[in-house]
Amino acid sequence: MGRVRRYLDGIHPLFAKGGRFEKYYALYEMVDTFLYTPADVTPHQPHVRDAIDLKRVMSYVVLATIPCVFMALWNTGYQANQAMADMGVVSAGGWRGFILDFVGYDPGSMVANLIHGLLYFLPIYVVTLAVGGAWEVLFAAVRNHEINEGFFVTSMLFTLILPPTIPLWQVALGITFGVVIGKEVFGGTGKNFLNPALTGRAFLFFAYPAQLSGDAVWTAVDGFSGATPLGLSALGGVEAILAANVTWWDAFFGSIQGSLGSTSTLACLLGGAFLIYTRIASYRIVFGVFLGMVATALLLNAIGSDTNPMFAMPWHWHLVLGGFAFGMVFMATDPVSAAMTDAGRWVFGFLIGFMTVLIRVVNPAFPEGIMLAILFANIFAPLIDYCVMQVNIRRRRIRHA
Secondary structure (H helix, E strand, O other): OHHHHHHHHHHHHHHOOOOOOHHHHHHHHHHHHHHOOOOOOOOOOOOOOOOOOHHHHHHHHHHHOHHHHHHHHHHHHHHHHHHHHHHOOOOOOHHHHHHHHHHOOOOOOHHHHHHHHHHHHHHHHHHHHHHHHHHHHHHHHHHOOOOOOHHHHHHHHHHHOOOOOOOHHHHHHHHHHHHHHOOHHHOOOOOOOOOHHHHHHHHHHHHOHHHHHOOOOOOOOOOOOOOOHHHHHHHHHHHHHHHOOOOHHHHHHOOOOOOOOOOOHHHHHHHHHHHHHOOOOOHHHHHHHHHHHHHHHHHHHHHOOOOOHHHHOOHHHHHHOOOHHHHHHHHOOOOOOOOOOHHHHHHHHHHHHHHHHHHHHHOOOOOOOHHHHHHHHHHHHHHHHHHHHHHHHHHHHHHOO
């Protein structure tokens, strides 16, 4: 770190006022303050609702994703190595095979699984960081704004909700749409009404559905195809999942097919506990989403259906399937696009849980509902807050009349 400090001090004159790269000073300052505490800090609250600065908020969110990142590496490698063993494939081929041939493809080896998963996770994350970061720098330079650490969170969340086999050019296109259309056109961090990572994911889903939801995209092995447990449930309910030798505990721990970092409910809940403990995430939203899901699932269980097996799906299966836990913890709690009032957060969360189950059960063409439910709730968040404030104003008028 001392060597990094000396290097930053050496290039500082180039970015300072009058230097050759003066207009990129914000980029230099972001790197410097991300590694070290600046000499001048804000003595008072920089935000209206919280005294903690934006840098610490974003750093805590990145730390909370560490369990999901670990599961993304391990499970991606495990699914690939297991599929290769079942198919009798001895090498992955290409540049990945050149590296993995030295490590091995044993699905029982944690090291082999982690390295195999890393070789798929890392390219996606690097492309996301490079392309999205370039757009952030461009807009900051044009507007003469500071570059904040918000994109580090967006890049990590966007990577974790993608399948491991997605083409890298689609990764670049998706993060471009998410950053530019989902955030920067509205003014940047703090002014966007949609979650940028989900916006990019939604664009890719509707533009390239085969690469985002096909049976061949979840396991990184050529020639292997298999539906996710959530996809199986849309066809035959819980019975179809159990027939595929997938138990509830498999889904809870995350050793199933799915997006890179959203398969493990346990990892998501660990990250959520950290965010709630540090008060970065609102427990009202998290529990609101959970209660909305449980209430809707129980209602549909009571209604029942002779033609749709998803009506019988119990709430504890909804919790562990798809990206529900990941969306509940990391996406719904986005402080910018979520509701701001305390009562509004309960309504906002309940709406997401309700919409998620409704989309999963009623819409057979789209078994995963958490992404659309959160984006739908993002649109209504300002209206929810407005209604809550109007109710409070009316109560005060009656109380003081």
